[in-house]
Amino acid sequence: MYVWARMARMMATARSRGPYLVGGESRLVFRCLPTDIDFNNHLNNARYMMLADLGRIDIFLRAGLIALARRNGWAPMIGGLQVAYVREIRLWRRFEVVSSIETWEGTSVIGRHRFVLDSGETAAQIMTTGGVYDRRGRRFLDIGEVVAALGRSAEPRPLTESEQLFVASHRELRSSAKRG
Template sequence: MIFRTMLHAFLSRFGARLDHWDVARTRFRVLPTDLDILKHMNNGVYLSIADIGRFDLLRRNGVWGIFEQRGWYPVVASETISFRKSLELWQSFVVESRILGFDEKAVYVEQRFTVDGEIYTQAFIRGRFLKRSGGVVSIEELLEAVGPAPTDFTIPEWLLEWGADAALPSTRAEAPSVWAD
């Protein structure tokens, strides 16, 4: 996956420039190393490729450069993915990535794995931004750096509820692993 990431880091330098809130379309092909024992793309590979799609989005919309200047970096807080059709060996596909909006703590991104415009897989990512110097980038700091969000942003209510329900305790709170009998 590191070679694919490096390739797309290089390619994103030449891709079409995007507005911060545009949809990025990143092209891929299913490789032999992406397959599971059933000979279709492994479910874990989708999440790794989604990472590359988000990286491409942030590079081409200029946000990555802003983050580098400020010493910020993105992390995934939670993600959910639904599968509709399998991707097969050598099949080409496009990952469409867009920022949906944010709540008081995180940014929500939708990503679609498409073939000829048809959705095969859909993922939603709830991400945070951290400071290399320590601490979390607030949504206010983020918007100050990248500019205001469009007023027509709408995050589905179910996604906001999922974000809250799926969240683990903060890193400063206890989180013991206790299984119910």
């Protein structure tokens, strides 16, 4: 079951968090609910991905990308992700999902989602890659084009070593999947 009630709350409160600017963060607060847990009584691994989705949607909504994508026939899409679980999030524990656009290169954008416990410790981190697909043009857009279409002027920073490794690993895994 998707997190529809949480998405509705995030969308209803997006304005109160202000516009998203590249380099900023999306911060969404949650509590680990009985519908989120597995048999170990902690946050289920699939729920991490769904809550990261909400962080990305919050960024897209607050940056104006969702409205722009609808007008232009674009579709923001995730290409892949890598997760590192460090600490468990137990039932009823409060935590934040802190999401950000880290940088981009060509048609790929690198995002990050940190799951932060109320103690300030990181419970998990997800690194993502994705892009914006132009359905009419049948191509992925250069992210610089998307940033300009949003009326922003921002330059990507160089990829860190861990981002370079992630991109290379993702590229190889994707290639392997295509070979079947």
